[in-house]
Amino acid sequence: MTALQGLAPAKINLTLHVTGQRDDGYHLLDSLVVFADMGDRLTCKLGEDRLTVDGPMGQGVPLGPDNLVRRAAALMGVEAAIHLEKHLPAAAGIGGGSSDAACALRMLRELTGKEVPDQGLGLGADVPVCMIARAAFMRGIGEDVTAVDLPPLHAVLVNPRVAVPTSAVFSGLASKVNPAMPPLPDGLPAADLIQWIAAQRNDLEPPAITAQPVISDVLAALRQTGAQLTRMSGSGATCFGLYPDAKRAADAAQSLQHSGWWVAATVLR
């Protein structure tokens, strides 16, 4: 029986503008999303229905039918043995569960030849963008995804090891209707792109900081490493800093190692 291996990369919202709210409570988003060169690792084989989890962040990940990779198999209508090597913190704003689900869906699509219903949206608003796992604009509640070419960005990701539930952060928004992103000019080199991103927002940052004030400390620590831009991703608590090159990102990550926080230097694409 063929076994496939895949990477479920961390998802980073470089910008996240909340522009409205639907009648069902879901929020309308305008977001520029990129993916790291690191993440969870999955192995998938059709046949026996089984999930095993290990890896440095495997503790506490649910093994039952509510795990998003099991829900991915159920959505595809197949039984599969899936092994998940967990490297990303959960409930962290970097789409750990959503990226796992998308990776499982891609592998199950390849193994079965079946189409993925609705790009996996039913498993979570972040799953459609995680299906393409490359730089994209994400709009609607997450279902409207358009790939975009960006220069690679050198980054450090920092999570203070506090879980932040997404729905609570959306509920804490002071305003549900905020300005959309302006159009991104074509072909910006990295330095200009970073300036453009700096002029945008993550509207979920203030309510996430209210829920977990340590996020302010993470942003301040990243600023102190000389990052060109610091911001929170998604609903938090993971924050990122952007740097001009890989050496400066690696040095910044090294200088944050003593914090006890989860720290990763990476390239975003």
Ligand SMILES: C[C@](O)(CO)[C@H](O)COP(=O)(O)OP(=O)(O)OC[C@H]1O[C@@H](n2ccc(N)nc2=O)[C@H](O)[C@@H]1O
């Ligand atoms: C914050 C983001 O990570 C930005 O990329 C996503 O919008 C959240 O994606 P996700 O975690 O896959 O979200 P889901 O699992 O679908 O939803 C979790 C909860 O977040 C809220 N939610 C999510 C997406 C959205 N567009 N509006 C919302 O209000 C809802 O309360 C929902 O019950």
Ligand SMILES: Nc1ncnc2c1ncn2[C@@H]1O[C@H](COP(=O)(O)OP(=O)(O)OP(=O)(O)O)[C@@H](O)[C@H]1O
């Ligand atoms: N494969 C999985 N990995 C991690 N958590 C999972 C998984 N499947 C289900 N969960 C559950 O989902 C919850 C949210 O985890 P996830 O990493 O998807 O969240 P997130 O940080 O909200 O992502 P986002 O960037 O979409 O906000 C966890 O607390 C966990 O109980």
